[in-house]
Amino acid sequence: MTHTQQTLRGNLMRAVQFESFGGPSVLTVADVPAPEPGPGQITLDVTHAGVNFAEVMFRRGQFPVELPHFPGLEAVGTVRATGDGVTGFRTGDRVAALTLGGGGNAEVVAASAEHAVRLDGPLAALDSALAAGALCNVTTAIGVLTSAxxxxxxxxxxxxxxxxxxxxxxxxxxxxxxxxxxxxxxxxxxxxxxxxxxxxxxxxxxxxxxxxxxxxxxxxxxxxxxxxxxxxxxxxxxxxxxxxxxxxxxxxxxxxxxxxxxxxxxxxxxxxxxxNLGGVAGRAPHLLRAHLEQALSKVADGTVRVDVRRLPLKDVAHAHELLETRASTGKYVLDVRA
Ligand SMILES: NC(=O)c1ccc[n+]([C@@H]2O[C@H](COP(=O)([O-])OP(=O)(O)OC[C@H]3O[C@@H](n4cnc5c(N)ncnc54)[C@H](OP(=O)(O)O)[C@@H]3O)[C@@H](O)[C@H]2O)c1
Missing domain, CATH: 3.90.180.10 (Medium-chain alcohol dehydrogenases, catalytic domain)
Known part of the structure; x- marks a missing residue:
């Protein structure tokens, strides 16, 4: 039995959410139903999830997102289930995934298999918190320097x-x-x-x-x-x-x-x-995937150092506050099981 299976109550999981736009205090950790994978998706039992400035913008209403919103654009964990049409992933595989529909700051998240990379082979030794910290930021850094x-x-x-x-x-x-x-x-x-x-x-x-x-x-x-x-x-x-x-x-x-x-x-x-990461994902999925794989490889082989500060899931509002007040440096990663 996996850790998440032990800690989920029924099908309920802990997830960060906000029900109204506002300051970091609108963020709560709620018990909500765990997602099931749709076609082409996998679900992950999440161990680590990054916090991005984009989530600050979503939280303060800078972009229209549906409420309640479940933030989290990246997550690392093990495959919990696979949806119809998914090949190349098996339950228990350790995986890093962009979760561009949100929901990554949670014990379970659904991700498109297209945006998920197995952490095996040359990526096997990559620490999960580092992988979570690389997904959006390093992929974006590659995109802005090269393609843009x-x-x-x-x-x-x-x-x-x-x-x-x-x-x-x-x-x-x-x-x-x-x-x-x-x-x-x-x-x-x-x-x-x-x-x-x-x-x-x-x-x-x-x-x-x-x-x-x-x-x-x-x-x-x-x-x-x-x-x-x-x-x-x-x-x-x-x-x-x-x-x-x-x-x-x-x-x-x-x-x-x-x-x-x-x-x-x-x-x-x-x-x-x-x-725009989401735009590239939609219109040039192969390019996004190439940049995503490069990002993880460059962190795994030490070419790019990601300075990760780890916080428990319940402290997500603190990470938002540091980012929003310009008091942050490096990258904040939530330890979802802490
Ligand atoms: N287009 C995309 O697809 C994409 C993808 C990823 C990230 N991004 C963007 O890239 C940037 C970096 O993302 P990140 O997650 O790595 O965040 P971050 O750089 O760790 O944090 C945001 C930084 O923005 C600077 N900043 C400037 N004016 C600010 C203000 N009025 N309030 C708060 N911060 C301000 C601050 O640095 P200083 O205090 O040193 O100025 C702050 O540390 C963000 O703006 C994010 O939205 C875009």
Missing amino acids: GRLAEGESVVVLAAAGGVGTAAAQLARTLGAATVIGVTSSPAKAEYARGFGYDSVVTYEDLEREVAERTGGAGVDLVLDSVGGAFRSSVTALLAPFGRHVIFGNAAAEDVTFEGNHPWYTSTSLAGY
Whole structure:
């Protein structure tokens, strides 16, 4: 009998949920029915689940999600059951899965088999908490640097939110992709100090970025800016870019947007690019899967270090609070069985 079978009461499982939008206090851990796998899905007895900034945005109502909502975009555990049409997974297999429909912060989650990777072979030794911490963040970092950002060898990169989950992965990956200069940006000197351990040439606060880019690029400007932050800062990115530089937009942590005119790329000789994990999953599933497998491999072989802070499931609101107040560094992973 598995641990989860022992702890589930009837078919009830513990799951993080919120019934209204608001601050971290709307998050509760409730007893709800465990999901069954639909066609093409597997269910997992979850051991570890990552916490992402996207879940903060869902919780505060920045995106329309149905209520009650069950957050959690990634989970690691063992296969509990397989749905119709699923091949390649057996009950008991250890698996890491993107759970893009949510529900990952729970004892049991349903995931598309397309977004699930067995942790065997070269991934067998990968720690479950590390795998949970890699799923969204490292996959996204690969997508924004390569498919969206088209990073080429010898180029320069600026990474906003440099000390966060995606940021720390992006810096290390940019190095392996041959970037000549990688500049990080954080909101505080303490976070900058933390981020320096992840392969950046320099990490500065937002106020110092313009000067830093000018100095590091000899006034030429930077080739690629990874912008998950948005807000007023987004409008100033163009001024940092070299001719034909790319501004990759993949988030809006500041929760305020800016508008660009259609003539903007023409006038500035720069490109705006975007990345959305869910969108790529829907429209380019093979590419997403390739990036997902690369992400797990790069963490397993030590190319990318994920700095995981583990919390019990009941402390999910604390992880949200740290992310939302910009007090977080690295990656928060919930120990679902604790
Ligand atoms: N498009 C996609 O598919 C996709 C996928 C994954 C992640 N993302 C985005 O990528 C970003 C990183 O995700 P993550 O989970 O790794 O989060 P994270 O970077 O660990 O945390 C978010 C960071 O955003 C920065 N930030 C800037 N303005 C902020 C504000 N007003 N309030 C709160 N934080 C602010 C903070 O860093 P500083 O304090 O140093 O500025 C904060 O640490 C998020 O914006 C997320 O939505 C997008």
